[in-house]
Amino acid sequence: TVSHCLTSLLQNNSDVIAGEPTEKELELKCSPDLVFVRCLTHIVDPDEQDRNKNLLVFLEEYSGDVHNNLKNSWTVEIQRLLKFVDKSESKEQWHGMLLDVLVSAIEQVNSNKWVEIIATLLSQQVLSKKQSP
Incomplete structure (x- = not known):
């Protein structure tokens, strides 16, 4: 749901032309934001409990690399x-909690540029998942 909203926003505001990757895109390939x-x-x-636990523990440790303001709140x-x-609660409840984390991160970082980067990256991830077999 979150990803679909951000994808829609990006598509409505996008002036990106398909073709060669820009220098900025190359920088983003290994960025903390992409991670x-x-x-x-x-x-x-929510059914992937082990994977979710491992990734959440990783994100907690990694939060300072994404942005200094995130360490305490995360x-x-x-x-x-x-x-x-x-x-093992409902998928909707789990997605709501993930959305809360994303909203909290946006509020903590408080940077329009960072929000644009995250929206772009989320959109790219959603589109690549849709295109994969």
């Missing part, structure tokens, strides 16, 4: 998610 987005896209299935957010992983 964050890839982790988010890999924890969307410790609380991720601990909350880790408790939830074992409960």
Whole structure:
């Protein structure tokens, strides 16, 4: 749901021309932001408990690399998610909690440029997942 909204926003505001990757795109290939987005896209299935736990623990440790402002808030957010992983609750509830983490991150970083980067990366991840067999 979150990814679909961000994808839609990006498509409505995008002036990117397909073709050669730009220098900026090359920089983003290994960026902490991309690692964050890839982790988010890999924890969307609440039934993948072991994978979700491992990625959440990784994100908690990695949060300072994504942005300095995230370290403290993510410790609380991720601990909350880790408790939830074992409960095997509904997919909708899990996605709502992931959205809360994303919203919290956006508020903590408080940078339009960072939000644009995250939206672009999420959109790319969603599109690549849709295109893969």
